[in-house]
Amino acid sequence: MAVRAFAVLALAAILVSTPTAAEEMKTCGSASYFPLEYTCYNNSALCPISFTRPSVSCGAAGCYAPEQFSCEDGTTLKTLPDATSPFTLTAFGNRPGFGNMTVKACGNYLAIGANARECAACSSSAAARPGVSIRCSEYGNRTVLLPGGQMAVDVPGHQYWYVNPRDGVLQFTEALPSNSSLNATSPGTEFAGQNVKVYENGFFMYDRDNLPHFWLACLRTLPGGAIGTGRTWRIYAPISMNIGRGDCEQIKLVATATDRKRGAYRYD
Structure with missing residues (x-):
């Protein structure tokens, strides 16, 4: 596992990292390296940086991504546990x-960018059930997801995140009627959480058919926005129809455990 993990990290660094002409090389033992491409540990081990995320040395086990593995006794790599906590997502490119861009939910899409909106909503007149009022002050305005496909919401009928099988875009559903089942009325609920692997405080990965574990952030110019203004980036899985797109950037998504109540009552 250690050798394969290092090989994947090294290949990713070669494919997506480009040294800056003005960047000064440093030495790590007898080796020379660019600090934007590698990290030196104990003046002896060089580990590649991929998507601005440094890999870490684990002695004889080689280099590893701490968002996917942990180092046991300095000799063995252990896969992180599956996520069980509510989490936010951050994108790195x-x-x-x-890099370090917060993933936001709005208009049934998950997106990043300066113009990406977070459409958290709540109405104190809404009720989870008859006779129960909602205290909107108890909720936050962050996009918080749950492992398995649900959004961290309390709106009746719930909301779900999913990868649209038609074009691979990462979306979320509107709230279902309170008497609906998961596979009933809202498009996308039958795909909730499928083909996505989430590690506790680690990678949020598209995990199907041995595809690469990066995502694609694809440019979308909002209505009325010229190039350079009013833009956001929707998130897509790296399926074949998206890999060759010229308007996309490769990103990694990292899940960070958080309090469920930092999320919204619902997302519009």
């Missing part, structure tokens, strides 16, 4: 200014 290689393009300048394209």
